[in-house]
Amino acid sequence: MQSDVQYTEHETVLSYAKEMSRDTGASRIVTSDTVGPVGLICIGNPPVNAISQSVRQGLVGAIAQAEKKPRIKVLLLMSRGDMFSAGADITEFDRPQGEPSFQQVQTRIESSPLPVVAAVHGLALGGGLELAMACHYRLAHKNAKLGMPEITLGIIPGAGGTQRLPRLIGARAALDMILSGTPISGLDAKARGLVDEVVESDLRDAALSFCERLAHDGTGPRPTCNRTVIDDLDETEIAAALLPHARVLKGRTTQNLVIEAIKAASLPFSQGIAIEAALAQKSLASRESLALRHVFFAERESVKLAGSSSADARQAQPAAIRRVAIIGAGTMGSGIAMACADARLEVLVNDDDPAALTRSRETIHSTYASSVKRGRITQGIADERVQRIRSTVALADVADADLVIEAVFEDMELKKNVLSKLDSMVPPQSLIATNTSTLSVTELARATAHPERVLGLHFFVPAHASKLLEIVRTGHTSPESLSTAFRVGKLLKKIVVVAGDGFGFIGNRMMLDGYWREAEQLLLEGATPAQVDTALENFGFAMGPQRVSDLGGNDVGTKARVQLFKRESRPDPYFVIADRLTEMGRLGQKTGRGFYRYESGSREAMPDPEVISLIEKLASERGILRRDIGDQEIVERCILSLINVGAMVLEEGIAARAADVDVVWTSGYGFPRYLGGPMFYADTLGLSHVLERIRHYHETLGHYWRPAPLIERLAAAGSNFGHWDKTSASR
Ligand code: 3H9
Numbered sequence: 203m204q205s206d207v208q209y210t211e212h213e214t215v216l217s218y219a220k221e222m223s224r225d226t227g228a229s230r231i232v233t234s235d236t237v238g239p240v241g242l243i244c245i246g247n248p249p250v251n252a253i254s255q256s257v258r259q260g261l262v263g264a265i266a267q268a269e270k271k272p273r274i275k276v277l278l279l280m281s282r283g284d285m286f287s288a289g290a291d292i293t294e295f296d297r298p299q300g301e302p303s304f305q306q307v308q309t310r311i312e313s314s315p316l317p318v319v320a321a322v323h324g325l326a327l328g329g330g331l332e333l334a335m336a337c338h339y340r341l342a343h344k345n346a347k348l349g350m351p352e353i354t355l356g357i358i359p360g361a362g363g364t365q366r367l368p369r370l371i372g373a374r375a376a377l378d379m380i381l382s383g384t385p386i387s388g389l390d391a392k393a394r395g396l397v398d399e400v401v402e403s404d405l406r407d408a409a410l411s412f413c414e415r416l417a418h419d420g421t422g423p424r425p426t427c428n429r430t431v432i433d434d435l436d437e438t439e440i441a442a443a444l445l446p447h448a449r450v451l452k453g454r455t456t457q458n459l460v461i462e463a464i465k466a467a468s469l470p471f472s473q474g475i476a477i478e479a480a481l482a483q484k485s486l487a488s489r490e491s492l493a494l495r496h497v498f499f500a501e502r503e504s505v506k507l508a509g510s511s512s513a514d515a516r517q518a519q520p521a522a523i524r525r526v527a528i529i530g531a532g533t534m535g536s537g538i539a540m541a542c543a544d545a546r547l548e549v550l551v552n553d554d555d556p557a558a559l560t561r562s563r564e565t566i567h568s569t570y571a572s573s574v575k576r577g578r579i580t581q582g583i584a585d586e587r588v589q590r591i592r593s594t595v596a597l598a599d600v601a602d603a604d605l606v607i608e609a610v611f612e613d614m615e616l617k618k619n620v621l622s623k624l625d626s627m628v629p630p631q632s633l634i635a636t637n638t639s640t641l642s643v644t645e646l647a648r649a650t651a652h653p654e655r656v657l658g659l660h661f662f663v664p665a666h667a668s669k670l671l672e673i674v675r676t677g678h679t680s681p682e683s684l685s686t687a688f689r690v691g692k693l694l695k696k697i698v699v700v701a702g703d704g705f706g707f708i709g710n711r712m713m714l715d716g717y718w719r720e721a722e723q724l725l726l727e728g729a730t731p732a733q734v735d736t737a738l739e740n741f742g743f744a745m746g747p748q749r750v751s752d753l754g755g756n757d758v759g760t761k762a763r764v765q766l767f768k769r770e771s772r773p774d775p776y777f778v779i780a781d782r783l784t785e786m787g788r789l790g791q792k793t794g795r796g797f798y799r800y801e802s803g804s805r806e807a808m809p810d811p812e813v814i815s816l817i818e819k820l821a822s823e824r825g826i827l828r829r830d831i832g833d834q835e836i837v838e839r840c841i842l843s844l845i846n847v848g849a850m851v852l853e854e855g856i857a858a859r860a861a862d863v864d865v866v867w868t869s870g871y872g873f874p875r876y877l878g879g880p881m882f883y884a885d886t887l888g889l890s891h892v893l894e895r896i897r898h899y900h901e902t903l904g905h906y907w908r909p910a911p912l913i914e915r916l917a918a919a920g921s922n923f924g925h926w927d928k929t930s931a932s933r
Contacts, residue, residue: 230246231245231246231247231254231256231257231260232244232245232246232256232257232260232261232263232264233246233264234264234267234268236268236271236273236274237410238410238414238417239273239274239275239276239413239414239417240274240275240276240277240278240410240413240414240417241264241268241271241274241276241277241278241316242278242280242410243261243264243265243268243277243278243279243280244279244280244281244282245257245260245261245279245280245281245282245286245287246281246282246283248283249283250283250285250287250288250325251281251282251283251285251286251287251288251330252287252288252289252290252291252292252293252329253287253289253290253291253304253329253330253333254291254294255291255294255299255300255301257291258302258303258304258306258307259302261279261307261310261311262302262306262307262310265277265310265311265314265318268316269314269315269316274316275316275416275417276316276317276318276319276413276414276416276417277314277316277317277318277319278318278319278321278409278410278413279318279319279320279321279333279334279337280320280321280323280405280406280409281323281324283324284323284324285323285324285325285326285330286320286322286323286324286325286326286330286334286346287325287326287327287329287330287331287333288325288327288328288330289327289328289329289330289331289332289351289352290304290328290329290361292355292495292498292499295357295486295495304329304332304333304360304361304362305361305362305475305479307333307336308332308333308336308361308362311333311336311337311338312336312338312423312425312426312427313425314423315423316423317338317339317413317416317421317422317423317424318337318338318339318423319337319338319339319340319341319409319412319413319416320333320334320337320339320340320341321340321341321342321343321401321405321406321408321409321412322334322340322341322342322343322346322348322388322397323342323343323345323346323405324343324345324346324347325346325347325348325349325385326342326346326347326348326349327347327348327349327350327351327385328349328350328351328352328359328361328363329359329361329363331348331349331350331363332359332361332362332363332366333361334348335362335363335366335367335370335396335426336362336366336426336427338423338424338425338426339398339412339416339424340396340397340398341397341398341399341400341401341405341408341409341412342388342391342392342397342399342400342401343388343400343401343402343405344387344388344389344400344401344402345387345388346387346388346391347385347386347387347388348385348386348387348388348391348396348397349379349383349384349385349386350363350367350379350380350383351383351384351385352380352383352456353380353381353383353451353456353457353460354383354494354498355491355494355495355498356454356456356485356488356490356491356492356493356494356495356876357456357482357485357486357491358380358456358459358460358463358478358481358482358485359380360478360479360481360482360483360485360486361482362427362475362478363380364376364380364460364463364464364466364467364474364478364481365427365463365466365467365471365474365475365478366426366427367379367380367396368431368464368467369426369427369429369430369431369467370394370395370396370426370429371394371395371396372431372432372433373431373433373434373435373464373465373467373468374433374435374439374443375394376464376467377435377439377440377443377460377461377464378443380460380464381443381444381447381451381457381460382446382447388400388401399412427471427475428471431467431468434468435461435464435465440461444457452742453742453874453876454490454876455488455490456485456488456490456491459481459484459485462477462481463477463478463481463482466478489886490876492878492886493875493876493877493878493879493882493883493886494875494876494878496861496864496878496879496882497864497865497868497875497878497879497882499861500859500861500862500864500865500879501697501865501869503859503861503862504697504698504699504700504859504861504862504865505688505691505692505698507684507700507858517681518680518681518682518684518685519682519685520682520685520686520688520689521604521631521632521633521682521686521689522604523547523604523605523633523686523689523690523693524547524548524604525547525548525549525550525602525603525604525605526542526547526548526549526550526603526604526605526606526607527549527550527551527552527599527600527603527605527606527607527628528542528549528550528551528552528606528607528608528609529552529553529597529600529606529607529608529609529610529620529624530552530553530608530609530610530611531551531552531553531555531558531559531561531562531593532558532562532609532610532611533565533663533664534609534637534661534663534665535551535553535562535609535637536551536562536565536566536569537661537663537664537665537666537667538607538609538637538661538665538666539551539562539566539591540566540569540570540587540591540665540666541661541665541666541694541696542590542694543587543588543590543591544587544666544694544695545693545694545695546590547590547693548590548592549590549591549592550591550592550593550594550599550600550603551591551592551593551594552593552594552595552596552597552599552600553593553595554595554597555595556595559593559594559595562593563591563593566588566591567588569666570584570587570588571584597620597623597624597627598627600624600627600628601627601628601629602628602629603628603632604631604632604633605632605633605634605635605686605690606624606628606632606633606634606635607635607636607637607659608620608621608624608634608635608636608637609637612638612639612640612641612761612762612765614641614645614646617636617638617641617646617649618645618646618648618649619649621634621636621646621647621649621650621656622649622650624650625649625650625651625652626651630652630655631655632655633655633657633683633686633687633690634650634652634655634656634657635656635657635658635659635687636656636657636658636659637658637659637660637661638658638660639660639707639710639762640706640710640762640765640766640769641765641769642703642769643656643657643658643674643676643703644676644677644678644703647676647678647679653676653678653679654678654679654680654683655679655680655683656676656678656679656683657673657674657675657676657679657683657684657687658672658673658674658675658701658703658707659671659672659673659674659687659690660672660673660674660701660707662870663754668870669696669697669869669870670696670697670699670709670865670866670869670870671691671694671696671697671698671699672699672700672701672707672708672709672866672870673687673688673691673698673699673700673701674700674701674702674703674707675700675701675702675703676703677703684700697865697869699857699862699865699866700858700862701856701857701866702854702855702856702857704851704854704856705766705769705770706766707856708851708856708857708862708863708866709866709867709870709871710762710766711847711851711856712844712847712848712851712863712866712867712880713871714763714766714777715843715847715850716840716843716844716845716846716847716848717747717840717841717843717844717847718747718751718777719776719777719843719906720839720840720843721734721738721746721747721748721840722776722777722778722779722780723776723839723903724831724835724836724839724840725748725779725817726778726779726817726820726821726824726826726828727821727826727828727829727831728821728828728829728830728831729831729836730809730814730817731746731748731797731798731809731813732798732807732809733831733833733836734746734747734748734836734840735747735748735749735807736833737833737836737837738836738837738840740833740837741837741841741874742873742874742876742877743872743873743874744872745872747840748796748797748798749797749798749807750872751780751790751796751797752790752791752796752797752798752800752807753790753791754790755789755790755792756780756783756784756788756789756790756796756797757784757789759777759780759784760777760780760781760784763777763781778820778824779797779816779817779820780797782816782820783796783797783813783816786816788813791805795810797810797813798810798813838895839899841880841883842892842895842896842899843907844867844880845880845881845883845884845892845913846896846907846909846910846913847910848860848863848880848881848884849881849910849912849913849923850910850912851863852881852912852923852926853910853911853912858930859927859930860881860882860923860924860926860927861879861881861882861927863879863880863881864878864879864880864881864882865879866879867879867880881923882923882924884913884922884923885922885923885924888922889913889916889917889921889922889923890917890920892913892917893909893913893914893917896909896913897909912926
C-alpha cells in the first residue's frame, strides 16, 4: 500500500489539504492512498488545482495503479487546497493539448470497472466540474460552488461539459448554467441532480463513508455518458434562455457555439462529443476568446508591478489595514466608506460640516437598503456594514487610522492643507492617499514631510460598486506604500492598475485627449449625438460618450476639465459643446436636458433639435463646414485616437504595460472585454494599418492626430504592444 499521510478521524478538508501538501511536496501533483476498500486519488496543483497535462497524466496513472489492487473496490477523487479545481489550465490553451487529453481521462474514468466518486469542495469550475461529471457519483460540500465559467473566456465547456451537463440536469438547465457562467451552490446542485449528496460536515469522512457503502452494496459504475437527455431545446426556449444575458452577450458569438453543442447532446454520446470537440476548437481559435483570455491574465498581471525599477515594491511587505479614515463626506467619500465597510474594515468618515455627515449617512443607509431590496445582501449584513461606518467632525479622531483617504473638493490648496495636517497626526507607518482625479499627486505630497507614504487612490463613481482602482504613484512613493495600496485594492476586491502621476492618469487622459475629444470633434463636423453614441455602442461600448456625459452630469465633466486644464494647458479647449451645455444648465439626466432630452422620470435619451442647432452654431463660429459622416468613420476616429493617446501614455511611463491600459478601459470605461481593450485591439488590427490610418487623419485633420512615436517604432519593427509588454521586465 502506498500511503502519503496518516489521517486522523475528524480532520477537516483544509487541515487534510495542508498536511498533504507538507508531506508530499510540490512535485506530487496527483497522489494515491488506500483507505479500507477505497482508493483515494488526490489532485494537488496549486494555486487553483488547474487540470494541466501533468494532472491528467497523474490521474490516468493513479487510476491504473488503483485498479490493480484487489483490495480497492471504489475510487474516490478529491483535491488538496481550498478548491476542487478552477478548471482546465488556461495557460495551455495556446499550444496543442498534450496527451492524455481531457476526453481520454474522462473515458478512462467512465470505463473503469470500479465506481469512481468525486468529492467536491470550494470551487469546481469548468474542466474541474467536467472531470467530476465524468465520475460515476458526485458529492459536494454545502459551501462548494459548481459552475461553467468558460463563456467568460470566449470558449465552450469543451471537455464534455456540453454533453454531460444536459444528461445530468436537462438541456434547458444546462444552457442556463453555461450561458450565465455563474456557479451554483452545493445545495442547488443537489436539487438539480448535478450531485448525489450534499455534505455539511467533514467532506473526506462523508465521502469515504459513501464509498464504503457503495463497496458494501456492490454498487457498480454509473457512466454519465450512458444517460439520455430528458428534454429537447426548441427555439422559444433558446430565446428565453438568452434573454437575461442579452446585455452581457451583446456582440459576442460564443453563445451560438454553446447552443449548437447542447443541441448535439440529444445525439448518441459519441456523436455529440465529436461535435463538441469541433466547436470547442472553433471557440478556442476565435478572436473573442483570445481577447477575453488576454483580459483574464491582464487583470491578474496588473497587480504585479512591471519593470526592473519596481523590484523593491514587489518584495516590500504591505502594512496591515484595519482602520480606514475618510476625509470628506461627499459622494466619493460616502462611496469609499461603503467599499471599505463591505471589506469588513472599520471606517471613520470625517467632515467639518455636520450636515454633510448627515447627508452621507442617509446616502449610505439608502444605498444599503436598496441592495437589500434587490436581494443582493440581507438586512443583517446591511446593518453590520452600516455599523462599521462611524463619523466625526473632529479631524483629530482619525489619528489611529492605518489608512487615510482624503476625498475633499478638488482644490489644490484645500487638499494640501488636509494632507499636511494628516501627516503630522497619523502614525508614521500609516498610508495617506488622495482620491484626486485631476490634481498632481506629486504636488499634493509636497505638503507633507513624508511624501514617500502618499499616493493616489483614484476610485470611480460609484466607488463602492465600480471595479477599477487606479493607484497613482509619484517619484517619491515608497515600495512599502505601493505594496500596501495593492493590499487595499485586494481587500476592496477592486481591479487594480498602477498609474504614473500625469494629466488624467491613464483612463481620463485617454478619454479626454483621445476618445471624447474626437467624439466632440465629430459632432462639430456633422454627426449627431445619437449617431456617435449608437455607432460606438454598436462597436461594443456599454454606452456612448454623450449618453455617459448626460448620466454623470455635464457639469461634473466641465469642472474636472477646468481643474485638469489648469494642470497642463491644452490647445483651444476642445469640449466646446459639453461646456456650453453646462453653461446653459443642460446638465444631463438630472435636469432632464443635456446632449439629449429626457421625459420626467425616464432615462430614455431623446434627440433634441435645440442641441443640433447649438452644435451647428458652434461649428459655424469655428468655420467648420458640417457634412454627412458615416458610422465607420465615427468608430475609426474615436478608437484610433484612443489607441494613439494610449501609446503616448505608455511611452511617457504613465502606464507600465499595454495590458494595464486594456484593464483600465475594459474595467472602468466600458470598452468591450471581448475586443480585449484598446491596445490589444490595435494589435489585432495590425500596427502598420493603425499607423497608416492615423497618418491619414493627421494629414486631413491636423496636428492633434500626430502619430505616437511608439506606434511608429513598433510598426516599423513589425512588432506590437503585446510584444512590447513581454520585453517590459528589462525596461
Ligand atoms: C476550462 O476549464 C475549459 C474546459 O471546459 C475545456 C478544456 C478542454 N488555469 O484569480 P486569481 C491562476 S476553462 C491556469 O488571482 P482568486 C491565475 O492566473 C477554465 N491558471 O485567484 C493566478 O496566477 P498568478 C474555466 C489559473 O483567488 C492564480 O491562478 N475556469 C486558472 O482571486 C490565482 O488566480 C475559469 O474560468 C486556470 N484555470 O480567484 C476559472 N485559474 O498568481 C478561472 C486561475 O500567476 N479562474 N489561475 O497570477 C478564476 O476565476 C479565479 O482564478 C478563481 C480564483 C475564482 C478560481
